[in-house]
Amino acid sequence: MFERDMAASLLHIPMPYISAQHEIEGKGKLLRWIRTCLRDSVTWKSIVYVLLKFPLGIISFVLVITLPIVSLALTAGPAIYLLNTYIDGLIHAAGYHTHSYMxxxxxxxxxxxxxMFARSFIAVPCGILLWWGSRAVLNGLAQMSGLMARAMLCPSQIDAAPKDDYYSA
Incomplete structure (x- = not known):
């Protein structure tokens, strides 16, 4: 329920409310509770969701870190060239030789x-295009994560229907 509520609030995706399980009373209520949990499809889908969330989380983390940094570095190409030239000049003045590739x-x-300074401006439109593409990829990734959370953590229409409706024929 925590994962479902967190995904719904962060990604603004509506998710149906899951009512609390009915209390099991009487003798052997632990075994009946375990049996009820094992028969519930939301339990199994939640386990699969948690197992899928780990590799998808790693992929998401890598993309969220890499794409904006690369686009920012490309967009700031001329400033980076000037800074790099200045630092290389200081190192050369100290008696060392440098050769930097950008x-x-x-x-x-x-x-x-x-x-070379004029050539560094070629990277600016590439960085801007990559920024727009990165935004689209990351927004799509967030939307996909929310839809996966809704599919895996919420009961389907069959699971959500009251049990009495199955037998009323």
């Missing part, structure tokens, strides 16, 4: 190259 631009021993 996407679309490279610097040699801290020497500013206007052509």
């Amino acid at each position: 996407l679309f631009a490279e610097s040699h021993d801290g020497i500013f190259d206007p052509i």
